[in-house]
Amino acid sequence: MAISGSNGMSATKTNDTSLTVKNLGKTYVTNGESHEIFGGIDLTVAPNEIVSIVGPSGVGKTTLLRCLAGLLEPTVGEVWIGDRRLTEPVPEMGVVFQDYSRSLLPWMRSRENVAFPLESKGIGRAERNRMAEESMAAVGLDGAGHKYPWQMSGGMQQRVAIARALAYQSDVLLMDEPFASVDAQTRFDLEDLVLDLRKRLGVSIVLVTHDIDEAVYLADRVVVLSGKPAGVVDLVEVNLGKDRDQLSTKAIPEFAEARTRVLRQIRREA
């Protein structure tokens, strides 16, 4: 599926919001026993950067992302968005969840779904619809606004979820294994969409994934999470430039090197 949508949306403001994580840790207490999920996480996401967080299943990536999103309170440490401390969800951040089918509302058409968060921002209907149309065009869903989510394929639904996060005018996008539920072909298209969005709109993106190839392909930096309790075992800089594509980028030796390094780190700790 070709990615169209170079019309309409472009960076309307310079993004200078950075996301900073200081010594983040989360511990659950059940039945009198405490389980430390992760600890000592330090991370900075500069404006316009893509950072991917990768690690084995069950290590706590989703928990970490939820702390970043303000959905979960960390036990220890802080999250800063720009120069403000984050304790609950903020307008500067938009979240794309893994299971799109459960976060998209089936009784609303896709355009209404995309426009829905804007209602709470006090934006009038005509303006909301315009912004929703713009976002949908940006993710390549031009003209699909009248369809219900369940009338669309998995890939299209995930695009709707991404459009919704975009329409929210967030500077930072948090994505929790967003492409895990789609087929490989669609996944490549969506990955390229993410790169395109960063380039055109200037958003920063934090992407949680268990797919190492995806992590390296998309990121400027890969945060490797592993161990029990989980910690940052490595921070891999990926210097492949901002213009990438599925064929040529993956053939570059640096890609394979970064990939191997990440895999080794995960394997070692597991």
Added chain:
Amino acid sequence: MIAVKYGWRFLEQLWLPVLLIALWWFGSAASTNPFIPPLSEMVDAFFIELESGRLASNAFASLRNIFVGLFVGVFLGIAIGTIVGLSRAARSVLNPYLQFARSIPQVAIIPIIIGAFGITAIPKIWAIAFACIWPVLLNTVDGIRAIDPGVRDMVKSYRISTPRALFKVMIPAALPQIMAGTRISLSVAVVVMVVSEIYGSTEGLGYFINYTKGLFQMENTWMATLVVGLIGYLLSVIFLIVEKYALRWYHESAK
């Protein structure tokens, strides 16, 4: 061709009822039992009473009670059910009380309410409303409780305001369950209406049944009984149509 297929389907569903009615018609025509008048007499009575206006006025009274009582009961059931459903603490703590309230035979309320407040319409409406609350309430609690955590995450992370989240997300999400509860409340409303009107009333179809029975106007008694049954049936059919329309997104998405 489609017309033929649907015509055939229609016939398939019709032939047995029609046959039974025919049997009834001819079987009862020769009836000498004063308590079982011929079907033809019941039909005659229907038109006579229709023309005299008695049937319409009583039917109107019964339907009015049903709808007002149902509306109030459903409204309260959804309102309370939503509040309870949203709070895990409230659900756990209140559960035994709700289960008990649901288990009370709703008709037992009728003598108490009518005894205290008389045989006018308002006490009956309250009795109907009270009975209608529980199926809707319990189903609403279940429906809200079953809302996918993913939906809640979305509402929280996009900072949707509470009233908006309630009316545009929570209640629509629980709507299938709410509708199921409302359907049960509808049949409860009809039953409570009938019982309350037979128990003590000056108007309504239940009253009409009792009244004509006292006068041994058996054709009227039977006729009114059948009318009540038909109303019960029609209301449930209408409700099914309404439900289908309101939940079309739910049915479509489940395919």
Added chain:
Amino acid sequence: MTVMPSAPPKTALVRIAGPGTPWYRTRKGLYLARIAVGVAIVAIWWMAASFRWLPPEILPAPLEVFLAFIELAFTGVFWVNFFQTLGNGMAALGLAIVIGVPLGLVLGLVPAVERTTRFLLDLGRSFPQIALLPVMVLLFGATAQMEIFVILLSVLWPVLLQTIYGSRRMDPVIRDTVSSYRINLWLVFTKVLLPGAAPFTMTGIRVAGSVSILVAMSVELLAWTPGMGSALGRAQIDEAPDIALGYLFWAGFLGLGLNYLFQFIEDKILVWNARGDQAVNS
């Protein structure tokens, strides 16, 4: 697919208290909260009775009702009424099972039969059977048998419809296997169809159980056949609202108890199949 309200769900998992467990999840916290709610309800009730927010005919003081409730249990008359109502209900339920289950299994097997009977089934299910009572009283008199018959007319439908639903859902693969091995009909019914439809049938029986008490009391109330319903009505007329409410509460506990009983039986019998909670509209 539509869902009926399920029977009283099992009590929420209550864990051993440890630091970090929310108060309403601990056994002690939960019970304390429930008692607190109960106390609050009684307190409001007491105020309503004392300050006459509602007429005393409808709302006697909680203490009076509580005493009446206890006293009833010590009167022979009460237990006669209690078992009369319960007996009528259960007799009708038994008949409903005997008629409804075989009939439902057969009706569910053949799709053409389903279409033929659909209108009749819908009509029967949505007909407020209690409306037949005046006619029934005229024809058969105000007897227990008449009452059982009317209850039967009401509780037949949940059992029948649920069994039809369960029978229809019989896995076509199983059906093919059975017919290809030419297993004799009786075995098919008892060893294949019945167990397959059992979860749905059990749900229908559970619902029918509560409905049976409800209808029993309605009949007793209107036709004055012996039972709790007529006792309640009598108490009302005799201007003894505390006794009337006492009967009300006993009826509530009876309904609740039956529900738990049927749920318990259902769980025991159907350990292997949790599909029974899915129900068709009834």
